[in-house]
Amino acid sequence: MAIAYRQQVDDDTEFAIWKIEEEADELYNQLQLDEQEKAYYEKLKIGKRNLHWLGTRVLLRKMLRTDEYIDCKIDAHGKPYLVNLPYHISLSHSFDYAAVMISTKPVGIDIEQIKEKVERIAHKFMRSEELDFLDEQQKINQLYVCWCAKEAVYKCYGQKEVSFVNNILLEPFHFEGHGFVDAHLRKGDVNKSYEVGYLQYHDYMIGYVKG
Secondary structure, three states: OEEEEEEEEEOOEEEEEEEOOOOHHHHHOOOOOOHHHHHHHHHOOOOHHHHHHHHHHHHHHHHHOOOOOOOEEEOOOOOEEEOOOOOEEEEEEEOOEEEEEEEOOOEEEEEEEOOHHHHHHHHHOOOHHHHHOOOHHHHHHHHHHHHHHHHHHHHHHOOOOOOOOOOEEEOOOOOOOEEEEEEEEEEOOEEEEEEEEEEEEOOEEEEEEEO
16 A cells, blocks of 8 residues: 555645555554544444545555554544644545545545446536536546535535535536636535645546635
8 A cells, every 4th residue: 555646735735645455454553543443443344445444544644644543533524533633634535545635724535436427427416507518528527526526625614414416516617637626615604615626546536625
């Protein structure tokens, strides 16, 4: 297992992706876990879900450059946070990769393996106006940018009950392999704007944002 890609977004924000190649035991032995975490781990099914949970936490340890115990908890909205360190974090995973983003401000990251089937479910996370700006030649890639961007915004905002269709709106963009998408989160009295970065890494798409 090794860091496959690392990007410094600004002076106090970075993200990295990690290719998971080890067995679960090898990853587990690189971590210090408390009793609650050990109990949670034991409930995970053997397979990718197991490896993903371990992989994101090993990567987090590498990015924080520590061998000490990291107290990483999940809040009531499902957002991970560090109890004793002054950083915001976001975690993601997809198939063979884990992704972690760290900053002094709220962040969100998402990684997804690119597959043709996304077109069948596009209506579940895209508004008609957003579907209209898609380029037929780059439709699949653009749909993954849109999904990753909305997921990253959702994670950065950190609250439940946000609709990708109704509450997270994207401005038109041209797909270029990497770039930025303007996004708006509108829900009740909340009206936030974000510049979401995206990056295609082999057959994966990454969306990342800093609040």
